[in-house]
Structures are given as structure tokens and as C-alpha cells.
Amino acid sequence: MTRSRLIAAPVALLLALAVPTAAAFAHAHLKTAVPAPGGTVGAAPTELVINYSEAVEPHFCTVAVTGPDGKRVDTGAVHTAPGNAHELVVPLKPLSPGRYTVDWHATSVDSHKTQGDYTFTVTR
Amino acid sequence: MEVQAPVVVARAADLLACLGTLGCLTMLAAVVPADLRRAPPVPALRCLAGASLLAGLLAGAVWTLVQAAYFAGAPDLRAALAAVPATLTDTRFGTVMMVRAAFLLTALAMLAWRRERVAAVAAGCACAGQPWLGHPAAVGIAWLPLASALHVVAAGIWIGGLPPLARLVSALPAAAAVRVLRRFSVLAAGCVGVLAVTALVQAVPLVGSPRGLLAGTYGGAVLLKVGLFVAMLGCAAANRLLFTRALAAGRAGARRALGRCIAVEALLGLTALLAAALLAELPAGSMLMG
Numbered sequence: 001m002t003r004s005r006l007i008a009a010p011v012a013l014l015l016a017l018a019v020p021t022a023a024a025f026a027h028a029h030l031k032t033a034v035p036a037p038g039g040t041v042g043a044a045p046t047e048l049v050i051n052y053s054e055a056v057e058p059h060f061c062t063v064a065v066t067g068p069d070g071k072r073v074d075t076g077a078v079h080t081a082p083g084n085a086h087e088l089v090v091p092l093k094p095l096s097p098g099r100y101t102v103d104w105h106a107t108s109v110d111s112h113k114t115q116g117d118y119t120f121t122v123t124r
Numbered sequence: 125m126e127v128q129a130p131v132v133v134a135r136a137a138d139l140l141a142c143l144g145t146l147g148c149l150t151m152l153a154a155v156v157p158a159d160l161r162r163a164p165p166v167p168a169l170r171c172l173a174g175a176s177l178l179a180g181l182l183a184g185a186v187w188t189l190v191q192a193a194y195f196a197g198a199p200d201l202r203a204a205l206a207a208v209p210a211t212l213t214d215t216r217f218g219t220v221m222m223v224r225a226a227f228l229l230t231a232l233a234m235l236a237w238r239r240e241r242v243a244a245v246a247a248g249c250a251c252a253g254q255p256w257l258g259h260p261a262a263v264g265i266a267w268l269p270l271a272s273a274l275h276v277v278a279a280g281i282w283i284g285g286l287p288p289l290a291r292l293v294s295a296l297p298a299a300a301a302v303r304v305l306r307r308f309s310v311l312a313a314g315c316v317g318v319l320a321v322t323a324l325v326q327a328v329p330l331v332g333s334p335r336g337l338l339a340g341t342y343g344g345a346v347l348l349k350v351g352l353f354v355a356m357l358g359c360a361a362a363n364r365l366l367f368t369r370a371l372a373a374g375r376a377g378a379r380r381a382l383g384r385c386i387a388v389e390a391l392l393g394l395t396a397l398l399a400a401a402l403l404a405e406l407p408a409g410s411m412l413m414g
Contacts, residue, residue: 027407054262059214060195107195109216110262111131112405 028052028108030116031086037102037118044095044122048074052106055085060107063090068098085109095122128194128405134187135257136401141180142228142251143397146277147284148173149231149244155285155307156292165295169288170235173243177232180250181225188212188221220256227253251280258404265329275322279400282315283356283393290386293379301379302372309364316357323353342406345399352396359389 032051035041048065058080065074073093081087088106103117152169160166192211193204212218227250234243255261255272289308293301327346330336337343363385370378 054264055216057195057215057217059210107215108262110258111191111195111215111217113194 027110027112027114028054028056028106029114030104030118033102033118035120035122037120040121040123042123044097044124045092047092048090048102049081050088050090050102050104050106052086052088052108055109056080056088057107057109058088060113061088062105063088064103065090065092066101066103067095068100073100097122097124130190131187131194132401132405134183134190135404136398138180138183138187139254139397139401140394141176141183142224142247142254143276143280143284144287145173145176145180145228145231145284146244146247146251146280147282147286148176148288149235149240149247150281150311151285151288151292151308153240153244155289155304155311157303157307160296160300160304163296163300165291169291172288172291173235174232177228177235177247180228181232184221184225184228188218191217216261217257220253224250224253248277248280251276259330260326263329268326268329271322271325274318275326278315278318278322279393279397282312282319283390283397285312286386286390286393290383290390293382293386298371298374298379302368305363305368305371305382309360309368312360316360319353323349340406342403345403345406349396349399349403352392352399356389356392356396359385359392363389 029052030037030050031053034049035045048063050063058078061078063074063078064072067073073095075091075093078088078090081089088104099119099121101117101119103115105113105115107113148169152166152173156166156169188211189204189208192198192207195211195215196203196207198204198207212222227246231243231246231250234240234246252273254276255269260272261269285308289304292304296304331343331346337347363382367378367382367385371382
């Protein structure tokens with residue numbers, strides 16, 4: 001092992017880190033959703049779709065959607081969209097106008113769990 | 125996100141057992157010269173490799189149970205056991221763990237059949253599955269898990285090879301020990317190159333920028349690993365340039381000094397592996413920086 005090699009490896013690593021790059025995300029975080037967080041929709045949706053930053057394991061994901069009266073309106077059976085493991089689909093019972101709360105718990109394929117909540121409003 | 129201590133411990137135990145297995149099998153398959161295969165310490169290394177393989181299988185089973193408990197939020201052992209089938213069949217973690225177990229069992233069978241090269245390759249394949257259990261295969265960069273797999277295999281050959289190397293150096297006659305040291309040194313130098321390059325290419329997307337190094341525990345663990353890597357290089361250089369030459373020249377105390385230096389190098393490597401297990405459970409620095 002030469003002295004130059006001993007010095008080169010850590011220096012190269014630090015130089016590489018000095019190069020800015022696009023962030024690579026790990027763990028599933030909510031990117032987009034339909035209905036959108038904080039959004040208002042006219043017609044009542046029949047399903048909720050959450051798009052995560054990372055592929056998720058649907059068997060260990062839960063999404064609870066509660067209505068203005070505090071009752072659950074999701075059917076409890078979540079699944080990923082065909083061909084897109086980042087997208088979780090939550091079938092909904094018929095919704096009446098009002099404000100709904102979404103409480104999601106996701107397990108990503110890198111075996112970590114994340115959670116969050118948001119609201120959306122149905123006007124008719 | 126909270127770090128789950130039982131998951132970190134289970135992952136670390138699995139990593140240590142698998143990399144120790146790979147190092148020991150590589151030592152038997154590629155470092156010990158053919159004429160030394162029957163020398164007294166070598167059969168003991170076969171036992172050590174077998175024990176490491178069994179430890180790897182056991183650690184994998186325990187990790188699966190701990191991970192199932194975490195996935196399901198299981199409050200007790202019964203609930204954790206109930207979550208194991210779904211973890212094995214419905215998650216990427218379970219699929220990878222079953223494939224890895226198959227490779228470890230193959231390695232065990234090949235070791236019993238004295239096919240040490242095949243056993244080493246099977247153990248290498250088991251170790252190479254590690255990136256699919258963590259960040260590298262999840263961030264959507266195609267080459268990242270491949271770079272990470274090379275990184276893990278190189279770490280296994282180098283760090284996992286140190287305990288059997290220490291055993292050989294302490295038990296073999298000086299001339300034979302020097303031959304083994306020189307052969308291992310060539311292999312380890314290759315591993316150092318692979319480790320440096322693959323660490324670099326992984327750090328760019330996962331750490332993101334120098335700010336990512338300062339972003340909490342993840343950056344700290346990366347810096348710790350870099351520091352440990354540099355310290356291990358120092359030990360390796362001392363072994364190669366000072367102590368191996370002293371042993372070859374028949375200087376008194378050279379064997380003891382070599383043994384101590386290899387032990388320090390192995391301890392540093394062990395700490396690096398523990399840091400790696402912690403890193404796998406933390407959000408990447410690039411994510412913290414957004």
C-alpha cells in the first residue's frame with residue numbers, strides 16, 4: 001500500500017461529496033395525492049390515490065379516511081396501482097359533502113415506516 | 125423517523141455473520157496455498173466457516189422476526205410470529221431474505237462437500253443481497269444497488285478475512301505465515317480499491333453534498349465510516365510494510381506485533397460494520413437536506 005493510495009481514497013471521497021447532486025430519497029414520503037392535501041373537490045371521489053417517493057409494501061400500509069362525523073369512509077382494502085408500486089389506491093365508500101381527514105402509515109420496500117395526515121374537502 | 129434499536133441490532137448481527145462467513149470462506153478458497161490445506165489451523169477455519177454460516181442463518185431468522193414485528197407493529201411475540209408469513213411472501217424484504225437463506229444453505233452444503241470455492245461464491249451472493257434490504261435499491265437509481273453489492277462483498281472479503289488471518293498468522297510457521305499474509309495483502313488491496321470507489325459513487329446520491337455530512341446522525345455515521353476506513357488502511361499499511369517484512373526477516377516479536385495490528389484492524393472493521401447497520405436504518409443525508 002503506497003502513501004499516495006492512502007491519501008487518495010479519503011480525498012477523492014470528500015471531493016465527490018463536494019459535487020452537488022439531485023437528492024436521492026429513501027423511505028416513502030407523500031409526493032402527491034388525489035384528492036390533493038388541503039384541496040377541494042366537487043364530485044365525491046370513489047377512491048383515494050397517494051403517490052409516494054418510494055415503492056411501498058401494500059400489505060403493511062394503512063390509510064384511514066374519516067368523514068365530518070368521525071366515521072371511517074375507506075373500505076380498508078388498500079392496494080398498489082397496477083405497474084406502479086409507488087402509488088397506493090384506497091377504495092372509498094360513497095362520500096357526502098364535508099371535510100375528510102386522511103391518516104396514512106406507509107411501509108417502504110427499504111423496510112422503513114413513515115406516516116402523515118392531511119385533509120381534503122368534498123363540496124357536493 | 126425513530127431508529128428502531130432491535131432492527132439495527134438484528135441487521136448488525138446478520139451483517140457480521142454473513143461477512144464473517146464470506147471472509148473465512150474466501151480465505152480457505154483463495155488465500156491459503158494448496159500445500160497448506162492440511163496444516164493444523166486450516167481445519168479449524170473450516171469449522172469457523174461452518175459456525176459462521178449457521179450464525180448467518182440464525183441471524184437472518186431473528187432479523188426476519190424482528191422486522192415482521194416492526195412491520196406489523198406487533199405488541200408481543202405471538203403477534204410478531206403471526207406477521208412472519210406475510211413478511212416472507214408479500215414484501216421485498218422477505219423475498220430477499222429467502223433467497224439469501226438459500227445461498228447460505230448452498231454454501232453450507234458446499235463447505236461440507238469440501239467445495240470451498242463454490243461455497244465462497246454462494247456466500248458472496250448472499251452478502252450481495254444486502255442492498256435490496258435497504259436504501260440503495262429503493263432510491264430509484266439503477267446502478268446504486270450494484271455498487272452497494274460490490275461494496276458489501278469487498279468489505280466481507282477484507283474485514284471478514286481478518287479473524288481467520290490472525291488465526292493463521294499465530295499458528296503457521298513464519299515462512300508459511302508470510303506467504304499467507306502476502307497473498308491476503310493482494311486480495312485486500314483489491315478490496316480497498318473497490319471499497320473506495322463504491323463508497324464514493326454511493327455517497328454522491330445518498331449524502332448529496334457536504335451539507336448532507338453535517339445533517340444529523342446519518343452524516344456523522346458516514347464520517348465515522350470514512351475515518352475508520354482510513355485508520356484500517358493505516359493498519360493494513362503497517363502490516364504490509366513493517367510487520368510482514370519483520371516476520372520474513374525472523375525478527376523477534378514480529379508475530380506478536382502482527383497479531384495485535386490485525387486485531388486492531390479487525391476491531392476497526394467491526395465498528396465500521398456497526399456504523400453501516402446504523403446507516404441502513406437512518407434517513408439518507410440527502411433526504412434530510414431535501
